Amino acid sequence: MNITVLGDGAWGTALAILAQSKGHDVTLWGYFPDYIEQMKEKRENSQFLPGIILPDELNMTSDIADAVENAEIIIIAIPVKYMAGILQQKELSAIPDNAILVNVAKGIDTKTLKSPSDIIKESLGNVNYVAMSGPSHAEEVAEKMPTAVVAACADEQSAEQVQQALSTDFFRIYTTYDVVGVELGGALKNVFALAAGICDGMEFGDNSKAALITRGIAEMARLGKALGGDPSTFAGLSGVGDLIVTCMSRHSRNRYVGEALGSGQTLPDIESSMGLVVAEGVTTAKSVHQLAEEKAVSTPVIDEVYQVLYKGKEPAKAAHDLMTREPKQETPEV
Numbered sequence: 352m353n354i355t356v357l358g359d360g361a362w363g364t365a366l367a368i369l370a371q372s373k374g375h376d377v378t379l380w381g382y383f384p385d386y387i388e389q390m391k392e393k394r395e396n397s398q399f400l401p402g403i404i405l406p407d408e409l410n411m412t413s414d415i416a417d418a419v420e421n422a423e424i425i426i427i428a429i430p431v432k433y434m435a436g437i438l439q440q441k442e443l444s445a446i447p448d449n450a451i452l453v454n455v456a457k458g459i460d461t462k463t464l465k466s467p468s469d470i471i472k473e474s475l476g477n478v479n480y481v482a483m484s485g486p487s488h489a490e491e492v493a494e495k496m497p498t499a500v501v502a503a504c505a506d507e508q509s510a511e512q513v514q515q516a517l518s519t520d521f522f523r524i525y526t527t528y529d530v531v532g533v534e535l536g537g538a539l540k541n542v543f544a545l546a547a548g549i550c551d552g553m554e555f556g557d558n559s560k561a562a563l564i565t566r567g568i569a570e571m572a573r574l575g576k577a578l579g580g581d582p583s584t585f586a587g588l589s590g591v592g593d594l595i596v597t598c599m600s601r602h603s604r605n606r607y608v609g610e611a612l613g614s615g616q617t618l619p620d621i622e623s624s625m626g627l628v629v630a631e632g633v634t635t636a637k638s639v640h641q642l643a644e645e646k647a648v649s650t651p652v653i654d655e656v657y658q659v660l661y662k663g664k665e666p667a668k669a670a671h672d673l674m675t676r677e678p679k680q681e682t683p684e685v
Contacts, residue, residue: 352516355380355422357415357437359387360629361399361489362455363428368493369522370426371409378410380418382437387413398627403493416442424451424516430629431458431467438474446475451509453481453502457537458631459638466534480504481513482530484537485588486596488603492522499523501588503533525588532584535575539653540594541632542639543567544605546656547598549666551606552613563652564598569683570650574639577646605632612659613666636660651676 352375356367359381367379381387390396394405405411412418415437419425425446429437434456446452452475454467465473468480485500492498502524504510510526518524527533543563550559571594572585584590597603608630611621618633640657643650655673658664 352376352423353421354378354424354426354516355418356426356428357418358426358428358430358456359390359396359399359411360428360430361396361493362487363426364396364400364403364405365489365493366426366428366455366517367409368403368406369519370517371406373517373519375516376410377408378412378418378422380415381411381413384413387411400489400493403490415440416445419443419450420445420447422447422450424453424513427452427454427456427467427471429456430631431456431460431470432629432631432634434467434470435460435474438471443475446478449479451479451481451512453483453513454534455483456631457484457534457541458635459538459642461634461638464638464642466531466538468530468534479506479509480530481509482533482537483513483524484533484593486592488596488600490602495521497521497523499525499588499592501525501527501533503527503530503589505530527584527587529581529584531578532575532580532582533589535578535580536571536585536587536589536593538631538635539571539574539639540567540590540597541605541630542636542653542656543571543594544597544603545609545612545630545632545636545660546652548603548606548609548611549613549656549659549669550609552610552615553666553670555670560598564594567594567598567652570652574643574646574648574650574653577648578642604628604630608633618660632656633660 354370354375355378356363371377481504483502502510502513514524572582576582655669
């Protein structure tokens with residue numbers, strides 16, 4: 352198949368390598384021409400996926416019209432905050448009508464509170480859309496470590512086409528109909544990963560993080576249900592699975608930002624040190640905090656993360672306030 356990946360970050364690059372390993376004709380698109388030329392010459396994405404050799408057969412371009420012109424599957428790996436600006440380019444009119452668009456970006460737009468599916472359909476029309484998410488660090492996929500994700504589409508056939516095109520002996524894809532739940536699981540887990548990192552930065556122990564993850568699952572399912580997702584989805588790969596890996600892993604950008612916050616660093620300094628690398632939980636925290644307020648859903652962990660990020664609240668005070676809330680009965684949401 353002809354497969355195009357829009358976005359030359361770590362995840363987009365890893366998926367381009369994955370697709371090429373199956374014998375597809377793959378094109379990786381990046382926004383900056385000079386950096387694309389550097390990757391072509393060095394056969395490495397040194398900024399986002401260092402140490403991984405890019406196959407000679409992998410095509411790379413900064414011409415977006417050329418990248419999508421004959422694509423049968425288009426993987427969108429563009430951070431949510433940049434997605435609308437890039438996808439509204441007139442050059443994308445070259446996308447074939449029968450192409451399947453597979454979004455792998457995780458987040459909710461801060462200004463509009465729109466999901467990736469909303470942004471993509473508003474930018475490109477009523478496209479054949481699949482959301483793919485799950486516990487899948489790019490570094491580990493690029494190194495062919497066993498990984499499982501889920502592809503969601505209202506049209507079962509499209510999800511199965513993606514499943515067949517991208518599944519390998521180390522990358523297993525399940526399917527579901529619940530686009531809303533899969534998208535929300537991928538977005539919300541980043542906020543809880545910030546909280547997990549704060550725990551690490553404050554040198555809390557395993558008890559603390561286990562409690563945080565468990566209550567995070569409850570909040571995820573509660574808010575997800577209010578926004579139209581199936582609560583059972585959050586017990587799967589794009590819920591519990593992605594939450595565990597993002598809260599625990601050394602690869603997690605969001606956990607890293609939280610750890611730095613918990614150790615006393617400021618958000619501007621942390622983001623400055625990361626350069627072009629994006630921790631999507633930072634903007635997602637603002638979006639989901641607003642959505643929870645609009646839906647009148649109780650999300651105490653999300654609320655405290657928002658307070659630390661945007662209201663200058665001390666992490667120690669946030670932890671204290673979570674632990675001293677009014678006692679209540681545990682009611683699992685999943």
